[in-house]
Amino acid sequence: MKQLPLLFFFILLLVQILSCTQKNNLADPLQAGWKGKKVCTILEENNKIRTLKCVFPPGIGHEKHFHASHFGYTLSGGKFRITDAKGTREVDVPTGYNYYKEKIEWHKAINIGDSTAVFLIVEPK
Known part of the structure; x- marks a missing residue:
């Protein structure tokens, strides 16, 4: 009988883990690419940051993905069609543009x- 509460605990833990993974089964910006090809590479990664x-x-894009907290900087700008939960829009991103999300x-x-x-x-990590 002592094993029953322990088994119940592990089942609840497994359900919690699976529900967390199902909420965000999207790729991050490094994993996401375009038609099977990578668009991002790692410039630096250590225990404090990852820089892509x-x-x-x-004509090249970035397939559906998510971002954790990040700072972005545009080395060379361009015109993009962006789709997110708010809809689809066209945006001119200038060179030197920076942001934090x-x-x-x-x-x-x-x-x-x-x-x-x-x-x-x-x-940041």
Whole structure:
């Protein structure tokens, strides 16, 4: 009989773990790519940060993904079609643009401009 409460505890724990994974089964920006190809590479990773460089030539996008807290900087701007929970919009992202977001639940984007856009994404750990 003592094993029953322990078994019940492990079943509840398993259910909790599975529900957490199902809530966010999206790729992060490094894992997400475009049509099976990577668009981001790791420039630096240590126990404090991960820095990604993401390159989007014209017609290349970033499939649906999420972001944890991060700082972003545009090395080379471009025009994007972005889709998220708010809808779809076209955005001109200028060179030198920077921002900080606590998180992005999900979004996807495609470079609809005629120049290659390059972004740095710095994620604190």
